[in-house]
Amino acid sequence: MDIKQIQDLIRFVSKSGVNEVAIEQENFKITIKTNQVTTVVNATIPDAQHPVAAAPLAIAPASAPAAQPVDDTSKYVTIKSPMIGTFYRSASPEKPLFVNVGDEIKTGSVLCIIEAMKLFNEIEAEISGRIVKILVDNASPVEYDQPLFLVEPM
Template sequence: MLKVQEIRELIKLVDQSSIDEFSYEFEGSKIKMKKHGETKTVVEHVQPATPTSAPAPQPAPVVQEAPRPEQKAKAAAVQELKQEEVQDTSNLHKIVSPMVGTFYQSSSPEADAYVKTGSKVSKDSIVCIVEAMKLFNEIEAEVNGEIVEILVKDGQLVEYGQPLFLVKPE
């Protein structure tokens, strides 16, 4: 079952895109969204049918009606706040992954993390390791500054160009 935050992110992405209709089905959950006209978001959980048991009763779909004018105003204010947050991070340097691989905060599970939020780094400081094809690649900070935020979790798969850290340059 999808989490509320994941559903919100999907709604946001669909809203910002040029697509008019979106359907998503995963592990028994189904989401269908339509833009333009009468906007409704339907989320329903579908139980997989098992041949040996009677079908389970289905919960009623959750339907969100199109937002009212006051809800639109509130959403616009929230969007404005989010844009301000984005602008606040525009002066921060992003350390990005130079390759697809697995992110590690330390050289071994027993070792301390290379950096934590608030750590001071220099251009040649090692901040993490990205493992790709059994090769462990040390990633350097690229700037002098302070780690403001770690954007990925230890052991998480990362993509080429994906931001890993936000650094406040000195």
């Protein structure tokens, strides 16, 4: 793999939204890790004189995400995750989704399930209102206090 191919790969990974890519071939190994600020590249390229010589590549700034129009979310209530786990929008793949954007909810309505250590925890609405936005993709990991839904109170 030459430097141009590596640069193209870095650009592709930065734009794709993938967090980490590792490629290992017979005489070459590269790992590209990205986040919002930087792209870190580690590569090992064996050569004739130094069989395991590390050839660190540059830390390149990731391309800045496109500017998104700022929505006024001050009138909405954010429902946050009460735990770490995996977010599910339905009880099983065959079952209907608990809520969709535009749905009206009441206090106590089940909004989603968060699975933590093989326990499935129903997350209930603490307010009545209308779902404006679902902030997490189905089957995605969530952190404690991570925003899950925006709700317009009624």
